[in-house]
Amino acid sequence: MKVKGYIHSFESFGTKDGPGIRFVLFLQGCPLRCLYCHNVDTWEIKDNKMIMTAQEVMNEILKVKGFIKTGGVTVSGGEPLMQPEFLMELFKLCRENGIQTALDTSGYIFSDKAKQVLELVDMVLLDIKHINPEKYKILTSVELDNTLKFAKYLNEINKPTWLRYVLVPGYSDDENDLHEWAKFTSQLKNVERVDVLPFHQMGQYKWEKVGKEYKLKDTPTPTRELVEKAEEIFRSYGLKLLDK
Template identity: 50%
Template sequence: MSTTTINNQLRIHSIESFGTHDGPGIRLVIFVQGCEFRCLYCQNPDTFDLKGGKLMDLDEIVKRAVNMKPYFKKEGGVTISGGEPLLQRKVLSELFKKLHAENIHTCLDSNGRLLNDEVKSLLNETDLILLDIKHINNEWHKKLTGLDNISTLKLADYRESTQKPMWLRYVLVPGWSDQEEFLHELGQHFKDYKTIEKIEIQPYHKLGVHKWEKLGLKYELESTLPPSKEEIEKAKKIFSQYFKEVKVN
């Protein structure tokens, strides 16, 4: 279930040097290649292929991060996003160790695809995890992603047990993930977690549709419109009953 890595190399898709929406502060964001979820709204379907992208030496990533330290200041650091980072868990553990040796904050943006000892080792080196909850209802989760949400919820439970910080992320898709009863169910599920610092609502958009077309893939949500301001505010009000901070990205 892991992508191919050679020695200390990470299979990446792209890099964003001054990210401000993937964790605290200014961040170097590495988008890794490979994902087993097939989210209907994915804005980067070109990351699906486990053998796509390009290999990058960990030392090169660390060098870039060290050069950016003046911009990171106290809050910033490196975020690994995707694709799905957990598919390259062993090499990411090594990368995070190297970053910690340089006193650089580490952040992981994951859909929680799996939980095993290697993932736990990576989470031990992860200062903050941004956990993408696609849907709290398992059947709707399968409709949206093609896979169940069991491992995602197990990973959230494990992270809570370690008492290390976590942010939740939730893509709000009209007709798919905006059902009022399920928003309450999600809140109820996580309301007693002590490690969740905030939940981020990410309104659905169509910015990646052209990538689906370029890859010759059918975009199933063609007729789905982005949520209105009223729909976003409604979801925010519901989540505010359960989480100490709700942010709309």
């Protein structure tokens, strides 16, 4: 029986979700409740816009195969690992068609099925949103522990990984925390790159649209100096950042 995927949307020419030009598939459903989420409309599985089989998604990917040959396919969300069977089918089809794959995840779902998905994907984009467990929970409403285990497991299996860190003034910009984050991640030998992503307000309208309170409406975008300070700390631990 073919597994159906609960899908929010897809983007044919993404350039920010892995190397090269990419087909980006956004799956529905997420167990996290990040204060700065810009895809708040992906949280509930029942709010999906489409239900498709992996082959139906593959048919959409193949329409742009010529354009994504230097990149590939990234599955994002939501949290894609809420739908592991669908991911396995899709990543197998991508392999059969010679298409590079990336999984964009919070690492919160660390299960045997998640490990099976990791066997089939070429690289992982992992968000480690904070290193302090209490502050992580304030930001996301879930525990940090699984994400750190997930990161260590990616290192164990030597899975190519890009790390992402959203810099939110007043929440994730404390210098001691940045040093601790860099200390932990610099031990992971599979990490190819770290991206510091400045917090922005572009998702606010979605919170209003779905009738949820947006607690960060008065939080500013970090200054260039603040971003550069975080990047400088990360580089001081040997982490590779994209030169801007």
